[in-house]
Amino acid sequence: MRPPLACVLSTVATLALAVAQEPAAPAPPSCRKCESAGVLVCKEHKAELLALERAVERCSVAIGCKRCGGTLAIDCPNCERPETVSDLASRGVALRDWLLARHEAVGRFCKTPASIQYLATAHADLAFGLEGAMVDKRKLDQHQRMHLYGERVEATRRRFCEVFQLVDADFPVPADDASPRLALHMFADPRDMRELSPRLTGIGAMGTNIKLTGGIPVWCMIADDRSMKDDVDVHRVVVHNVVHLLLSNLLPAREIGPTGEGWVDEGIAHWFEHEVDGRCAAYCVEEATLMPGTNWRNGRYRVGIRQLADEGKLRRFVESYVKNSDELDLEENAHAYAWVDYLMATQGGPKLIEFVRRLKARVPQRDAMQAVFGFGPLAMDERFAAWVKLSYPAKETGR
Numbered sequence: 001m002r003p004p005l006a007c008v009l010s011t012v013a014t015l016a017l018a019v020a021q022e023p024a025a026p027a028p029p030s031c032r033k034c035e036s037a038g039v040l041v042c043k044e045h046k047a048e049l050l051a052l053e054r055a056v057e058r059c060s061v062a063i064g065c066k067r068c069g070g071t072l073a074i075d076c077p078n079c080e081r082p083e084t085v086s087d088l089a090s091r092g093v094a095l096r097d098w099l100l101a102r103h104e105a106v107g108r109f110c111k112t113p114a115s116i117q118y119l120a121t122a123h124a125d126l127a128f129g130l131e132g133a134m135v136d137k138r139k140l141d142q143h144q145r146m147h148l149y150g151e152r153v154e155a156t157r158r159r160f161c162e163v164f165q166l167v168d169a170d171f172p173v174p175a176d177d178a179s180p181r182l183a184l185h186m187f188a189d190p191r192d193m194r195e196l197s198p199r200l201t202g203i204g205a206m207g208t209n210i211k212l213t214g215g216i217p218v219w220c221m222i223a224d225d226r227s228m229k230d231d232v233d234v235h236r237v238v239v240h241n242v243v244h245l246l247l248s249n250l251l252p253a254r255e256i257g258p259t260g261e262g263w264v265d266e267g268i269a270h271w272f273e274h275e276v277d278g279r280c281a282a283y284c285v286e287e288a289t290l291m292p293g294t295n296w297r298n299g300r301y302r303v304g305i306r307q308l309a310d311e312g313k314l315r316r317f318v319e320s321y322v323k324n325s326d327e328l329d330l331e332e333n334a335h336a337y338a339w340v341d342y343l344m345a346t347q348g349g350p351k352l353i354e355f356v357r358r359l360k361a362r363v364p365q366r367d368a369m370q371a372v373f374g375f376g377p378l379a380m381d382e383r384f385a386a387w388v389k390l391s392y393p394a395k396e397t398g399r
Helices: 004-021 047-054 082-105 142-164 190-201 231-249 262-277 286-290 301-310 330-346 349-360 365-373 377-391
Strands: 039-041 073-075 117-120 124-128 133-135 138-140 182-187 209-212 218-222
Touching: 047 142, 073 082, 082 117, 117 142, 124 142, 133 142, 133 231, 138 142, 142 182, 142 231, 142 262, 142 349, 182 190, 182 231, 190 209, 190 218, 209 231, 218 231, 231 262, 262 330, 262 349, 301 330, 301 377, 330 349, 330 377, 349 365, 365 377
Parallel strands: 124 182, 182 218
Antiparallel strands: 039 073, 117 124, 133 138, 209 218
């Protein structure tokens, strides 16, 4: 006789085979119109514009779409999916609430509220009032240009983190007195700048840009035709000031420009600005504020510094390194860029940012330099001059 356990196993196997041979339950009917997704792409957003909207978190222009309200999708009429309809409705409400909040904080104070568009990217909130412009021989309208600047801000942040080997944890977590998000306001009307900058930064409108730095990074600017003649000029100014915001927001969150380390703050901002097109034209000094368009050697810092080195006329580091950002004259700004460029080339970005962190922790510059770079302020001039003569061009080359 077969043992009882063997009988049980045989019976289980027979049942399993029978179940396996039964036909599977029919799959739910598919929808060819939406491929069973339950939603369709909103046709009001064509090809390139759809890609722009999908690359950001929120856009006021997209939210103005009468068909999708900024969700970029509509309910498929051939499908019965109540959960999809509910999800689209919830997303639409959230987008409208965000736009209302942006209007309450910015738009309602502007001369022409409808002229301000809004964008939220992964790391920035942008209020954009600039008109369209020619960019790389292509005419962009205001909406397209706003998206371009949203990407340029994100690209600047990516580059900043790449150079200094930083991650999101190196910036503050959201709190009442801190935010890792950059708040940028780009105005075309001087009245908007005068009205909004005190409300957004707590600082009266002076010049073409105002920054609130540290834990909560905010920037207001107006595109002055005298200093920003084309889109490249605006691009440089944006990069320069975004780097200021990032540098101050970096933990421990504190601005170093007004506390005697201006060459570091300005030099790093100029270093990233220089990558745009090999020129620098953004300044945080009173002279440039009073005379828009003022520059040193037409912003060609490397050639200008090389010529000073050949003539034995370089500024002494110890005469400038304890000044605040707004105390540096135009030539000192060029030196600040070159000093940072020298340290980037010889020490590397991670060491330079380690130096910055020590400054933020109130370590004296001479001690921080010695600890991180292995030499102090008095040893800077000779090393720097020799490097400049080896590294910088004696005259401008064709681009």
